Amino acid sequence: MTDSLSALYREVLTQLGEDPAREGLLDTPARVAKAMRFLTGGYQQSLEALVNGAVFSSDNDEMVVVRDIEFYSLCEHHMLPFFGKCHIAYIPDGKVLGLSKCARIVDMYARRLQIQENLTLQVAHAIGDVTGARGVGVIMDARHLCMMMRGVEKQHASTTTSVMLGTLRESAAARSEFLSLVT
Ligand SMILES: Nc1nc2c(ncn2[C@@H]2O[C@H](COP(=O)(O)OP(=O)(O)OP(=O)(O)O)[C@@H](O)[C@H]2O)c(=O)[nH]1
Numbered sequence: 796m797t798d799s800l801s802a803l804y805r806e807v808l809t810q811l812g813e814d815p816a817r818e819g820l821l822d823t824p825a826r827v828a829k830a831m832r833f834l835t836g837g838y839q840q841s842l843e844a845l846v847n848g849a850v851f852s853s854d855n856d857e858m859v860v861v862r863d864i865e866f867y868s869l870c871e872h873h874m875l876p877f878f879g880k881c882h883i884a885y886i887p888d889g890k891v892l893g894l895s896k897c898a899r900i901v902d903m904y905a906r907r908l909q910i911q912e913n914l915t916l917q918v919a920h921a922i923g924d925v926t927g928a929r930g931v932g933v934i935m936d937a938r939h940l941c942m943m944m945r946g947v948e949k950q951h952a953s954t955t956t957s958v959m960l961g962t963l964r965e966s967a968a969a970r971s972e973f974l975s976l977v978t
């Protein structure tokens with residue numbers, strides 16, 4: 796199938812000095828288009844559809860932590876991958892979220908062009924919005940290929956970003972509980 800995105804990638808191959816008509820590249824524009832549509836599929840999703848009503852009543856008001864959620868995103872500056880782990884905590888206020896939805900929320904925002912700081916913020920606000928939690932904390936630790944395979948070429952640098960909202964921002968004890976559970 797030739798759509799306008801694969802036609803553009805065919806032109807990219809030409810501009811890079813390649814021959815898009817050579818055998819190994821014949822299907823490449825369509826493959827790249829398909830891959831990029833998947834990697835940016837978060838633009839086609841909405842928080843409401845993704846959560847699908849999986850918010851449940853609970854009297855448990857202790858911190859919930861979902862840790863080590865792996866994610867892959869694309870930096871908005873170079874469109875190169877950055878990838879790592881995300882830890883989410885929230886303190887419920889009568890409602891808890893289906894556990895898988897935490898990971899789905901991470902994927903929805905990761906599958907857009909991002910910077911890590913904004914990705915972290917968007918995940919935190921989404922968790923807060925769907926649960927009405929008293930506090931939300933999100934920590935992301937990632938490595939950026941734009942810092943590794945080009946540019947400054949640092950292979951071991953990793954970046955940690957965090958967002959703390961509500962009780963997790965105000966209470967040092969709540970924050971330390973979260974940190975002790977994920978580090
Ligand atoms: N804060 C932040 N910066 C990022 C992220 N991803 C990439 N960057 C940075 O965005 C910056 C873009 O800088 P520019 O000087 O405009 O671009 P560049 O010439 O390609 O920069 P170098 O990467 O230093 O070669 C770089 O410092 C990248 O490391 C991110 O998630 N958060």
Ligand SMILES: [Zn+2]
Nearest residue numbers: 870872873941
């Ligand atoms: Zn980048």
